[in-house]
Amino acid sequence: MPAPQRHPTMADVAERAGVSPSTVSRTLRGLSSVSPEVRARVETAARELNFAVSRQAASLVTGKTGRVAVLVPMLNSWFIGSALDSLGPVLRTAGMDLVVYVVPDMTERAVFFDRLPARRNADALLVFTFDLSDEESARLDSLGMPVVYVSQYAEGRPSVYIDDVAGARRGTQHLLNLGHRRIAFAQTVGPAGFTFSSRERLTGYQQALTEAGIPLDDDLVVAAPVGDERLVTQAVGDLLSLREPPTAIFAEQDEHATSIVSTLRRAGVEVPGRMSVIGFDDHQIAKWWDLSTIAQSPADIGHAAGELVCSLMNDPDAEQSRHIVLPTHLIPRGTTAPPFQAEAQPTGDGSAERGTHG
Numbered sequence: 001m002p003a004p005q006r007h008p009t010m011a012d013v014a015e016r017a018g019v020s021p022s023t024v025s026r027t028l029r030g031l032s033s034v035s036p037e038v039r040a041r042v043e044t045a046a047r048e049l050n051f052a053v054s055r056q057a058a059s060l061v062t063g064k065t066g067r068v069a070v071l072v073p074m075l076n077s078w079f080i081g082s083a084l085d086s087l088g089p090v091l092r093t094a095g096m097d098l099v100v101y102v103v104p105d106m107t108e109r110a111v112f113f114d115r116l117p118a119r120r121n122a123d124a125l126l127v128f129t130f131d132l133s134d135e136e137s138a139r140l141d142s143l144g145m146p147v148v149y150v151s152q153y154a155e156g157r158p159s160v161y162i163d164d165v166a167g168a169r170r171g172t173q174h175l176l177n178l179g180h181r182r183i184a185f186a187q188t189v190g191p192a193g194f195t196f197s198s199r200e201r202l203t204g205y206q207q208a209l210t211e212a213g214i215p216l217d218d219d220l221v222v223a224a225p226v227g228d229e230r231l232v233t234q235a236v237g238d239l240l241s242l243r244e245p246p247t248a249i250f251a252e253q254d255e256h257a258t259s260i261v262s263t264l265r266r267a268g269v270e271v272p273g274r275m276s277v278i279g280f281d282d283h284q285i286a287k288w289w290d291l292s293t294i295a296q297s298p299a300d301i302g303h304a305a306g307e308l309v310c311s312l313m314n315d316p317d318a319e320q321s322r323h324i325v326l327p328t329h330l331i332p333r334g335t336t337a338p339p340f341q342a343e344a345q346p347t348g349d350g351s352a353e354r355g356t357h358g
Contacts, residue, residue, distance in 0.1 A: 008049040017045040028095065033314070067097045068309060069122035071112070073129060074104055078255075078283050080128055083150065083302030087126070090306030096123075113139050124309045126150050129197070146312035146320075150305045151197070151298075153323065158312060160305040160324045164197040167294045167328035168204025168250070171278050174292070174330055175248045176212050179338045180276060183209065184239050184246040187223040188256050189231075201252045201280060220246055226255050229263075236263045247275065247339040254279035254286045254293055261289060261335060272337035282331060290334035300326055 014021045019038060027034045027042040034042075068091055072080050084100075091098055099122055103109040113136050118125045124146040132140070137154070140147045149159040175183050185205045187198055206216055222238055224231035239246055251257035257279030261271050269275050279286055282295030304324050312318050 012049055013042065013045045016049065017041040065121060065123050066095065067099050067122045068124045068126065069099045069101060069118040070126045071101045071103065071118070071128060071130070073102070075100070075102055079151070079281065079298045082298035083128070083305070086299040086302035087306045090303055090310065094306075094310045096310070116143065118145075119143055124148070124313050126305055126309060127152075146309055148305055148309045148312070151301060156321045158308055158320060158322050160301055160308060160326070162296045162301070162326050162328050164200035165204040165207065167280065167296070168201040168252075169208040170204075170328065170330050171250055171280060171294045172205045172208035174332065175250065175276060175278060175336065176208065176214075178248075178276065178336060180246075180248040181214060181339075182220070182244060182246040182248070183214075184220040184222065184249045186235065186249055186251040186256055186260060187221065188253055189223045189225045198252055205250055224256075226253060226259070229259065232256075232259045233263050236260055236267070240267070240269070248336070249275065249277050251277065251279045254281045254283035254291060257291055257293070257335075258285055258289045261291070272335050274340050276336040276339070278336050286331075286333070292333045292336040293331050294328050295331050296328050297326065 010021045010024050014024045017024065017038075019042060023034065023038060024042050024046075027039050028046065070084065070087070072084075074080065084098075088098055099118075101112060101118065103112050109130075116139060122145070125140065125143065126148050127140065127150065129151045130136075131152075132154075137157075141157075147157065149157055149161070151161050153159050153161050172183060183205075185202060187202060202221070209216060219242055220239070222235035224235040239249070249257075249260055251260055257277050261277050264271050264275055264277070271277055277291070279291050279293040280296075282293050285291070286293045304326065308322065308324060312320070
C-alpha cells in the first residue's frame with residue numbers, strides 16, 4: 001500500500017523560491033512590502049508545488065482572517081451595488097475576501113452593534129451610509145481594527161464620500177441660473193438612522209437659496225418614500241396646490257425625481273415646459289429619462305474605499321483620520337429649462353393687459 005502523499009508546506013515553497021517562510025507568508029497574503037520579483041518567484045513555486053494556503057491555519061499564525069467586512073443597510077441599492085462591484089476587485093488583488101453584513105432595520109442594527117461579529121470574522125470594516133450614534137461609533141472604535149466610513153463624513157475617522165452640500169448647491173444654482181425663484185425640494189423618507197445624506201442635500205439647497213437672497217419656505221419642502229406612488233402623488237399635489245406653486249423641483253435622488261416627473265405628466269403638467277425637475281446621483285435611470293442630475297460615481301467611491309482600507313491594514317501607523325472627498329458634477333438634460341412665461345391675456349376692450357405695452 002503506497003504511503004500517503006505529503007502535502008507541500010510553506011517551508012517547501014520557501015526552499016524552492018529561495019526565500020524565507022515569512023516572505024512566503026507575506027507574499028501569499030498580498031502584502032505590498034514584497035517586491036514584484038520576489039512575489040513572482042514565490043507564486044511560481046507555489047503553483048509548481050500545488051500549494052494552497054489554509055485560511056484557518058494562516059489566521060492562527062498571523063492573527064489575521066484575510067477578510068474585510070462591509071456593513072450596509074440593504075443590497076438592492078444601485079449605489080451600494082455599484083460600490084461593492086468596484087470594491088471587490090481591489091480586495092481580491094490584495095488577497096482579501098469580502099464579508100457583507102446587511103442590517104435593514106433598527107432591530108437588526110441593534111443586534112449587530114451588541115454582538116459585533118466583525119470583531120472575530122474580519123480584519124477591517126467598511127460602514128456604508130449610516131447615521132451612527134455616539135455609542136455606536138464608540139463600539140466600532142473598540143474593534144481594534146481599521147474602520148472606514150463610506151459615503152459619509154466621520155469626524156476624526158477615515159472616510160470616503162462626496163460633498164453632498166456642495167452637490168446640492170450646484171443643482172439648486174443650476175435652477176436659479178435658468179431663472180427659477182420658486183424651487184421645491186423633495187426628500188426621501190426612510191427608517192431613522194438611514195438618511196442617505198438627506199440632511200446634507202437639504203442644507204445645500206437651502207444655502208444656495210439664501211445666497212441668492214430668496215427666503216426659505218417650508219411649504220416648498222416635501223417628503224415621500226421612494227417607490228410609494230400614492231405618497232409621491234400626494235407630495236406633488238401639495239406643491240401644485242400652493243397659492244404660489246414652484247416652477248422647479250429638486251429631488252434628492254434620481255429615482256425620486258423620475259417618480260415626480262411621471263406624476264406631473266399624468267397630471268397634465270409638462271416637464272420641463274411647466275415644471276423643471278432635477279435629481280441627484282446620475283443613476284442609470286437618469287439617462288433613460290433624460291433627467292438633469294448631479295452626478296456622483298459609486299464605483300469610484302468603492303474603489304477608493306478599498307484602497308484606503310488596504311493601506312490602513314498594511315500600515316498601522318498610517319493617518320487614521322484621512323478623508324477622501326470625490327467630486328460631483330452637473331449633467332443638464334431634458335427635464336430642466338427656464339420657467340414658463342404666461343402669454344399676456346387680452347382684456348375686454350381688445351387691448352393687452354397692463355404691462356404688456358409701453
